[in-house]
Amino acid sequence: xxxxxxxxxxxxxxxxxxxxxxxxxxxxxxxxxxxxxxxxxxxxxxxxxxxxxxxxxxxxxxxxxxxxxxxxxxxxxxxxxxxxxxxxxxxxxxxxxxxxxxxxxxxxxxxxxxxxxxxxxxxxxxxxxxxxxxxxxxxxxxxxxxxxxxxxxxxxxxxxxxxxxxxxxxxxxxxxxxxxxxxxxxxxxxxxxxxxxxxxxxxxxxxxxxxxxxxxxxxxxxxxxxxxxxxxxxxxxxxxxxxxxxxxxxxxxxxxxxxxxxxxxxxxxxxxxxxxxxxxxxxxxxxxxxxxx
Amino acid sequence: xxxxxxxxxxxxxxxxxxxxxxxxxxxxxxxxxxxxxxxxxxxxxxxxxxxxxxxxxxxxxxxxxxxxxxxxxxxxxxxxxxxxxxxxxxxxxxxxxxxxxxxxxxxxxxxxxxxxxxxxxxxxxxxxxxxxxxxxxxxxxxxxxxxxxxxxxxxxxxxxxxxxxxxxxxxxxxxxxxxxxxxxxxxxxxxxxxxxxxxxxxxxxxxxxxxxxxx
Numbered sequence: 001x002x003x004x005x006x007x008x009x010x011x012x013x014x015x016x017x018x019x020x021x022x023x024x025x026x027x028x029x030x031x032x033x034x035x036x037x038x039x040x041x042x043x044x045x046x047x048x049x050x051x052x053x054x055x056x057x058x059x060x061x062x063x064x065x066x067x068x069x070x071x072x073x074x075x076x077x078x079x080x081x082x083x084x085x086x087x088x089x090x091x092x093x094x095x096x097x098x099x100x101x102x103x104x105x106x107x108x109x110x111x112x113x114x115x116x117x118x119x120x121x122x123x124x125x126x127x128x129x130x131x132x133x134x135x136x137x138x139x140x141x142x143x144x145x146x147x148x149x150x151x152x153x154x155x156x157x158x159x160x161x162x163x164x165x166x167x168x169x170x171x172x173x174x175x176x177x178x179x180x181x182x183x184x185x186x187x188x189x190x191x192x193x194x195x196x197x198x199x200x201x202x203x204x205x206x207x208x209x210x211x212x213x214x215x216x217x218x219x220x221x222x223x224x225x226x227x228x229x230x231x232x233x234x235x236x237x238x239x240x241x242x243x244x245x246x247x248x249x250x251x252x253x254x255x256x257x258x259x260x261x262x263x264x265x266x267x268x269x270x271x272x273x274x275x276x277x278x279x280x281x282x283x284x285x286x287x288x289x290x291x292x293x
Numbered sequence: 294x295x296x297x298x299x300x301x302x303x304x305x306x307x308x309x310x311x312x313x314x315x316x317x318x319x320x321x322x323x324x325x326x327x328x329x330x331x332x333x334x335x336x337x338x339x340x341x342x343x344x345x346x347x348x349x350x351x352x353x354x355x356x357x358x359x360x361x362x363x364x365x366x367x368x369x370x371x372x373x374x375x376x377x378x379x380x381x382x383x384x385x386x387x388x389x390x391x392x393x394x395x396x397x398x399x400x401x402x403x404x405x406x407x408x409x410x411x412x413x414x415x416x417x418x419x420x421x422x423x424x425x426x427x428x429x430x431x432x433x434x435x436x437x438x439x440x441x442x443x444x445x446x447x448x449x450x451x452x453x454x455x456x457x458x459x460x461x462x463x464x465x466x467x468x469x470x471x472x473x474x475x476x477x478x479x480x481x482x483x484x485x486x487x488x489x490x491x492x493x494x495x496x497x498x499x500x501x502x503x504x505x506x507x508x
Contacts, residue, residue: 058395081403086396087389091434093441096399098406107406111448120444123437125472193433202472216432216466 002112003038005029005048005060006076011099015047015076018105019112035060045072045112049099050079058089065092069193070122070175072115076108093121119174123193127202129243134174136243140277141171141178142284150276151181154248158269159183162262164252166229169237169273171246172197185227185251194223200234201244206263208233211255231256235263235270240278248273298334298417298452301360303327304502305478308494310415313443313453315423315471318480320458323487323506325421326359327480328456330508332417333361339413341369341404342383345391345425348376352421353383360508367413369404371397373425392429394438401442405449418446422456423470432466439473 002024006012009030016026027043029035032055035048039060046064048057061073073094075084081096095115097108115121119130127133151169158167166184170177177195179187192198199217200207209232212218213225224230234249248270258266297307308314314331318324332340333356340361344352349372356363368383373391386404388396401418408416420442426435439455446453455474459467471477476494480487487506491497 075399081400084396084399086393086399090389090393090395091430092395093398093434093437094395095441095445096402098403101406101410114448115444118444118447120440120447121437122440123433125436125440125469199469216463217469220431220433 001025001027001038001041001043002045002047003027003029003035003041003043003064005031005035005046005052005057007031007049007051007053011049015105015108018109019047022109022113024112032056032059032063036063039064039067042068043071044068044116045074047074047076047108047112050075050077050084058084058086058092058094061094062089062092068175069191070119072112072119072121074108074111074115076104124198125202127244132241133201133243133245136239136241137171137173137245140239140245140281141173142281151273152183154269154273154276155181155183158248158250158266161265161269162233162250162258164231164250166227166251168249168251169246170195170197170249171237172201172244177246185229187223190223194221196221196224196232197234197247197249200247200249201236203236206233206235206258206266207247208258208263210257214255227251228253230254233258233262233266235267237270237274237277239274298415300331300334302508303330303504304489304498305331305491306496308452308476308497310450310452311447312475312494313446313455313473314494315467315474315477316454316456316480317459317467317471317477319460319482322480322482324458324480325456326355326506327478327487327489327504328419328421328454329355329361330359331452331454331478332356332419333359333508334417334452335415337413338415338417339367339369339408339411341371341401341408341416341418343371343373343388343397343401343418343420345373345420345422347421348372348374348378349383349385350376350378350381353381357382358507366411367408369408371400371404373397390429391425394426394430394434398438398441398445402445405445405451409449415451416449417452417454418442419454420456422458424456424458424461427457427462427466432469436469436473439470443473443475 155167231252234247236244316328
């Protein structure tokens with residue numbers, strides 16, 4: 001869904017029409033307050049004017065960035081760039097496109113198209129096979145509840161095997177990681193930019209972060225800090241085609257290392273968890289619930 | 294598809310339009326000079342240079358010294374340092390400071406659109422340097438900024454050159470930022486002078502190659 005914010009009804013309708021004609025679902029708002037509700041709906045992209053009756057477009061984009069960190073944010077405005085005051089929102093990061101050009105709406109559609117296709121406002125790198133990976137992942141998310149028991153047994157075993165505080169199995173979806181099983185820690189869904197697994201799936205092998213507080217990627221990670229977790233290791237969950245759809249991960253409150261044998265064992269656990277996911281997928285397919293094969 | 298970007302007098306083959314390169318190496322060993330030099334190409338191209346820690350006048354001097362003919366028609370400098378100088382042979386645009394990544398990105402989009410309106414289809418973009426940005430913002434914010442900028446450069450078939458001094462940062466920081474770029478050019482001081490090596494760019498030699506320090 002694309003949220004289009006503009007106090008000028010005529011201009012807003014023209015922008016919304018251009019986006020809808022390009023195949024996007026569009027919601028409209030005329031103020032910061034009205035945009036708030038739509039932001040709750042989790043837009044993929046927010047296109048906003050700068051001057052709004054109750055604030056500025058940067059307020060809208062700031063709220064969107066907080067609620068949906070991966071959203072593509074675009075200031076689409078009649079206000080010249082010299083008058084756009086970004087000094088207080090330097091960490092927002094958004095596109096700017098002048099609405100004055102006769103072809104402005106065509107340019108906007110192209111910009112939105114590209115931003116969504118390549119997802120280039122994320123704060124983390126994407127795996128090279130991201131699209132194929134997400135497509136593969138969709139085949140495994142049918143009925144995660146049914147998996148809880150078998151995955152819970154594996155995560156429980158992992159904490160004992162490695163003598164760590166916590167273990168989890170998570171699927172790294174387009175915008176968030178969904179944890180299917182957690183022992184020793186309670187994660188539900190976590191924004192992708194807030195999880196270590198987001199970076200771990202970029203690695204071919206087992207990923208080890210000896211101390212997340214000493215790693216520039218995670219030193220400001222409030223979730224890890226709140227949970228008191230510093231050591232992290234994970235092995236990717238790979239589909240039979242080799243797509244890394246998630247991880248089997250372990251955590252500990254103390255920084256530490258992970259030797260070659262431990263890495264092997266963690267890979268075995270990841271393979272076993274993946275096997276469970278694969279079996280459930282085949283079962284669902286055999287029952288003909290419309291997935292595949 | 295636009296033709297690739299070429300690099301006269303450098304041991305680098307043509308690079309596909311839409312590519313962004315991370316240039317790494319100690320500044321005193323010529324990485325900054327090389328990165329600036331990568332902006333000098335065929336006549337008729339425009340350049341957008343973001344300077345985070347050098348005054349615009351010095352940036353323009355460096356560009357000319359490295360073979361990039363600057364002019365107000367085809368060169369823009371986005372100045373995060375806040376100088377107010379006259380007589381610079383380029384369009385100079387102020388940004389409130391190196392922590393204002395939103396401002397740099399938006400100004401960049403606007404300046405690029407102006408070049409396209411003026412008929413410049415080929416634009417090289419230089420960012421000098423990521424190291425400064427990292428000293429003002431956290432890695433996550435700089436990552437988002439780089440991802441967005443690199444995506445923009447790709448969408449307009451441009452060429453991006455982003456400089457970082459790896460000695461000033463954790464290796465994981467450099468690796469993360471490199472993952473947003475299509476390729477990497479490493480620079481070092483060899484026995485007989487500066488050398489460069491390309492990484493992750495199709496069709497380029499993977500060996501260290503000497504180059505003349507100035508054009």
